[in-house]
Amino acid sequence: MCGIAGYVGPRNAIEVVYDQLKRLEYRGYDSAGIAFLNGGSGIKIVKKAGKLTELGKALGDDVPEAHIAIAHSRWATHGGPTDENAHPHFDQFEDIALIHNGIIENYLELRTELAKDGHVFHSETDTEVAAHIIGREFSRGVPLEEAVRVAVGKMRGAFAFVAFSRQEATKFVAARNFSPLIVGLGDGENMVASDVPALLPYTRDVIYLEDDRVATITTSGVTIQDLDGNVMETPVNHVDWDLSAAEKGGHEHFMIKEIMEQPEVVRGCLAGRIDEGGKVRLEQVFSDQVWHGIDRVNIISCGTAYHAGLMGKYLFEKMLRLPTDVFFSSEFRYSDPLLSPDSLAVFISQSGETIDSLAALRLCKQRRIRTLGIINVVGSAISRECDRTVFTQAGPEISVASTKAYTAQCLVLKLLALYIAQVREMPGVRVDEHVAELRSLAGKFESALQVSAQVKTLAEKFIDAKLAFFLGRNADAHATREGALKFKEICYIPTQECPAGEMKHGPLALIEKGTLAVFGATDPDIREKVGSNIREIQARGGFAWVITTDNDDSLDTVGDLVTKIPSTNDPYLSALLSVIPMQLFSYHLANLKGLEIDQPRNLAKSVTVE
Ligand code: AGP
Numbered sequence: 001m002c003g004i005a006g007y008v009g010p011r012n013a014i015e016v017v018y019d020q021l022k023r024l025e026y027r028g029y030d031s032a033g034i035a036f037l038n039g040g041s042g043i044k045i046v047k048k049a050g051k052l053t054e055l056g057k058a059l060g061d062d063v064p065e066a067h068i069a070i071a072h073s074r075w076a077t078h079g080g081p082t083d084e085n086a087h088p089h090f091d092q093f094e095d096i097a098l099i100h101n102g103i104i105e106n107y108l109e110l111r112t113e114l115a116k117d118g119h120v121f122h123s124e125t126d127t128e129v130a131a132h133i134i135g136r137e138f139s140r141g142v143p144l145e146e147a148v149r150v151a152v153g154k155m156r157g158a159f160a161f162v163a164f165s166r167q168e169a170t171k172f173v174a175a176r177n178f179s180p181l182i183v184g185l186g187d188g189e190n191m192v193a194s195d196v197p198a199l200l201p202y203t204r205d206v207i208y209l210e211d212d213r214v215a216t217i218t219t220s221g222v223t224i225q226d227l228d229g230n231v232m233e234t235p236v237n238h239v240d241w242d243l244s245a246a247e248k249g250g251h252e253h254f255m256i257k258e259i260m261e262q263p264e265v266v267r268g269c270l271a272g273r274i275d276e277g278g279k280v281r282l283e284q285v286f287s288d289q290v291w292h293g294i295d296r297v298n299i300i301s302c303g304t305a306y307h308a309g310l311m312g313k314y315l316f317e318k319m320l321r322l323p324t325d326v327f328f329s330s331e332f333r334y335s336d337p338l339l340s341p342d343s344l345a346v347f348i349s350q351s352g353e354t355i356d357s358l359a360a361l362r363l364c365k366q367r368r369i370r371t372l373g374i375i376n377v378v379g380s381a382i383s384r385e386c387d388r389t390v391f392t393q394a395g396p397e398i399s400v401a402s403t404k405a406y407t408a409q410c411l412v413l414k415l416l417a418l419y420i421a422q423v424r425e426m427p428g429v430r431v432d433e434h435v436a437e438l439r440s441l442a443g444k445f446e447s448a449l450q451v452s453a454q455v456k457t458l459a460e461k462f463i464d465a466k467l468a469f470f471l472g473r474n475a476d477a478h479a480t481r482e483g484a485l486k487f488k489e490i491c492y493i494p495t496q497e498c499p500a501g502e503m504k505h506g507p508l509a510l511i512e513k514g515t516l517a518v519f520g521a522t523d524p525d526i527r528e529k530v531g532s533n534i535r536e537i538q539a540r541g542g543f544a545w546v547i548t549t550d551n552d553d554s555l556d557t558v559g560d561l562v563t564k565i566p567s568t569n570d571p572y573l574s575a576l577l578s579v580i581p582m583q584l585f586s587y588h589l590a591n592l593k594g595l596e597i598d599q600p601r602n603l604a605k606s607v608t609v610e
Contacts (some may be wrong), residue, residue, distance in 0.1 A: 002087075002101035002608075003029060003073035004181065005198055006162045006172050009189025009219050013069035014059065016191070020198035021052055021071050025599065029073035030081035034059070035088040035097030036069035037169045043097045047086035068169055070162050072099035075604050079124030089128040091135020092119050095165050096144070098131040101194055102159035102179035103609050110154065130155060134163060145173045145216040149227050152177065152214070160209075162192055171218040176209040179608045180353050180380065183207040183215055183222055185236060190217045196239055197396065204239045211381070237378070241396060253597040255399035255490070259583050263445040265404045268393045269411045270438060278435045282419040285372065285388045291423040294344045294370075297324040300332050300360045301348040302607070304402040307482040308348050308374075308409035314475050315417050315572050319429055322420070329356035330610070333363050345371045348413075350397055350405035351606035352380025359610075361385055374412045376405050390416065399598045400605045401490050403583050406482060407445075410576050414438070437568050444566035444573075448580040451563050452588070455581050458545060458561055459589035462516050469507070469517035469537070470497040470582075473530055475575035476520030483518060483582030490590040490600050500533035513541030518582065521548045521555060522565070522574035534558050547578045 003024030005017040014036050021032060032055040033047025044064075048054040052073065072087035079085040088097040104110070107126035110133060115121070119132050133154060137147035144165050152161070152175050160179035164172035174181050174192045184191040184199035184206055192215070193199050199206060207222065209215055213232065216223045224234045251257035275281050297316055299309035309326040316324040327337065329347075333356070339345070345364040349357050352375040361382055364371050373386035376394050383389040392408035414434075421429035462468070470484035471477070477499040484497035496507045500519065511517070517537045521530040531554070534544045538560070546559030549567035556562055565577045590597055 002075050002194065003198070004099055004101050004160060004162055004192065004194040005071040006069070006174065006192040006217070007189070008068045008170065008172055008191070008217060009186060010067065011189065012063065013066045014063050016202070017069045017071035018052075018056070018059070019201070020191070020193055021073050023198040023201075024073060024193065024195055025052060029075050031083070031086035032071070032073040033086045033088050033099075034069055034071040035099075035164070036064065036066035037164075037166060038064060038066065042166045043090070043094065043164075045088050045090065045097055047083060047088065049081045049083050049086060068164055068172060070097060070099050070164060070172060084123045085125050087125075087127055089123065089125065089131045091131045091138070093135055093139060095167060096131060096135050096138060096163050098127060098134060098161060098163040100127040100130055100159055100161050101608065102177075104130055104155050104159055106156045130159070130161065131163070138165060144168055144171070145214055145225065146229070148173045148175050149214050149225065149229060152212075153227055160194065171216055174209060174215040174217060176213055177211050180606075181209040183209060183217060185222065188219055190219065190222055192217060196241065197243075197398070200239065200241065200243045205236050206239055207234050207236055210234070210384070252591070253399065253587075255401055255403065255587055255597050258397055258399055258404045259580070259587060260449060261395070262404050262407050262580070263442040263449070265394045265408050266411060266442040266445055268395065269408045270415070271393065273415055274435055274438065278432045280415050280419045280422055280431065280435065282390065282415060285390060285416075285419070286370070288423045290370065291420050293342050294322070296340050296343040297322055297346060298337070298339065298343055299324065299326045299346045299348060300329050300357060300364075302329050302354055302356055304406045304482060304485060305348040305350060305409060307478060307485065308406055308413065309346075310478040310481065311410050311475060311572065311576070312346070312348075312413040314478060315413055319417050320420055320424075320426070327360070329354065329360045332360040339364065339367055339369050341368070343369060345369045346374060347371065347382050347386060348374045348409050349380075349382050350376045350392075350394075350402055350409075352377045352382040353606045353608050354382070355608050355610055358382055358385070374409055376408065398605070400600055400603050401486055401586070401597075403486070406579065407576065410572075411438075414572065433569065437570055437573060441568070441573060444568065444577060445580065448565045448577050449584075451565070451581050452584050454563060455584045456588040459585055459592055463589060463592050465493055465516050467510060467515060468493060468495050469503075469511070469515065469542070470495055471500040471503065471517060471533060472520030472575070473500050473526045474523055475571050476522055476530070476578065479575040479578050480518060480520040480582070482579055483520075483586070486583055486586040487589075489603060490586050490595065490597055491593065492595065492601070500530050503533060503536065508536065508540070511537055511540040511542045515542045517542045517544050518585075519544055519546045519559070520575060520578045521546050521552075522578050523571040524552065525571070527552065527554060531555060531558055547581050549574055
């Protein structure tokens with residue numbers, strides 16, 4: 001979503017915040033702007049629709065000297081991506097500049113109230129309304145941080161604000177409710193951003209701002225208060241990511257870097273969670289008593305994380321016989337869900353900031369349901385608000401199209417299932433055999449990545465595809481659904497994904513000569529049935545790309561192209577491995593088409609608006 005940057009200190013603040021915005025470009029945006037103190041002539045705002053380079057052109061080569069600045073890259077919510085709607089926004093007196101991430105639900109009623117008082121607005125945004133609310137409080141002669149605290153109390157919704165005033169030009173104020181804000185602590189300089197990569201070139205010491213907190217940031221320090229003005233002690237986190245971990249690492253795009261990182265991600269995700277004796281170690285999550293008492297699991301998530309949830313359902317029900325439902329977060333909160341008091345709500349989220357999932361989490365907490373997060377970003381809202389969180393330890397995932405995070409999510413689900421089986425002493429679950437398979441999994445991911453060249457040839461063949469089917473049964477149906485999402489979101493080509501056996505109930509009508517159908521066929525127990533479905537497609541002119549395991553040759557003469565991945569003793573892990581060729585296929589086809597890979601159109605890395 002929107003990128004937020006702010007700096008105060010001895011460096012040229014305009015250069016710093018512009019650089020910070022560049023490091024946040026992956027978050028997706030359609031306009032950008034900067035506000036800075038322009039010597040004695042008050043606050044200057046420069047803002048442009050379009051990419052950051054448009055803003056750079058508007059700033060010109062002769063960048064003014066400034067030591068306080070805030071900057072913003074906007075993903076349009078209220079009002080289109082225009083210069084006027086871009087942030088920052090002035091208050092009614094042009095005393096304050098404000099940037100904002102999120103949505104103010106009650107902005108229209110506030111705008112109406114202000115307009116009655118003579119306020120004039122120059123944009124369609126909720127942000128400008130917020131600026132005027134803050135400006136009205138500030139004009140009463142209170143410090144900016146107090147004006148922000150009072151103003152925040154009048155607004156409903158999810159937001160993160162950063163503002164500074166021309167009267168108090170040695171500080172800026174940041175406020176958070178829902179949308180992420182991170183304060184960076186330097187030596188004689190301090191800063192703020194909406195994500196860590198924007199801070200790393202300047203500092204590794206950060207404060208993850210909590211909800212309902214207001215930070216007053218100067219060159220000499222940071223004070224954090226709650227909305228009543230009470231000073232709050234807040235822990236400082238030291239970020240140990242190398243900058244390279246947040247850069248491309250020599251690859252052309254973040255997406256291919258993150259696809260290729262998956263063997264390392266498997267190792268990182270398992271690290272410290274399997275002991276020498278082959279036992280899974282997750283004691284810090286819940287007590288054994290809790291694990292014994294859980295009678296149902298509700299997995300709540302979005303997009304790729306939802307697809308990981310489907311894999312979790314397959315696993316929990318097949319291995320543990322534990323009833324499991326999977327919900328789209330955006331549906332869950334409005335569906336008045338049936339939740340048993342002894343159920344466990346599991347929130348899967350790479351960013352830990354997805355507002356639909358955060359809102360669903362808060363609903364579950366209101367219902368006093370036990371909550372568990374499977375999250376990648378440490379310090380994120382969902383991870384902080386769940387009763388417990390198991391981090392996926394996948395490292396920063398920058399590309400909007402999620403790949404390594406999906407793998408890590410599915411692995412954490414596997415570890416949880418094994419841990420529950422251990423606690424419940426389930427005789428039918430050979431934990432040692434599963435653990436042995438996990439120990440060899442990173443190597444199998446390395447092998448699976450070797451199909452890249454074969455898959456690229458297929459991408460060349462289908463570069464002009466207008467539709468693609470993604471089909472499978474059981475876990476393969478869930479894995480191919482994830483493969484379809486990758487294809488949709490970076491190749492911009494429609495897909496039809498469904499269980500292979502469902503095709504004949506309608507989707508088969510879409511098959512024409514040359515239509516690509518991707519089949520996941522890694523499960524030996526149902527492979528023959530999938531073979532029949534392959535023939536159904538081929539009988540109507542379709543092209544069947546079959547992904548199966550290297551110990552199977554039954555489909556070698558059936559598929560039009562057969563891609564082999566390493567076999568495992570677990571259909572869950574084999575299906576997980578089958579996503580690698582599909583990730584690579586989408587990446588190569590999008591790259592061959594010359595499409596934007598890491599920031600696909602209309603999408604953002606973390607959806608912090610409803
Ligand atoms: C997947 O490639 C997309 N980036 C998107 O569907 C994503 O998985 C979804 O928005 C959920 O994000 P989260 O995991 O950060 O909550």
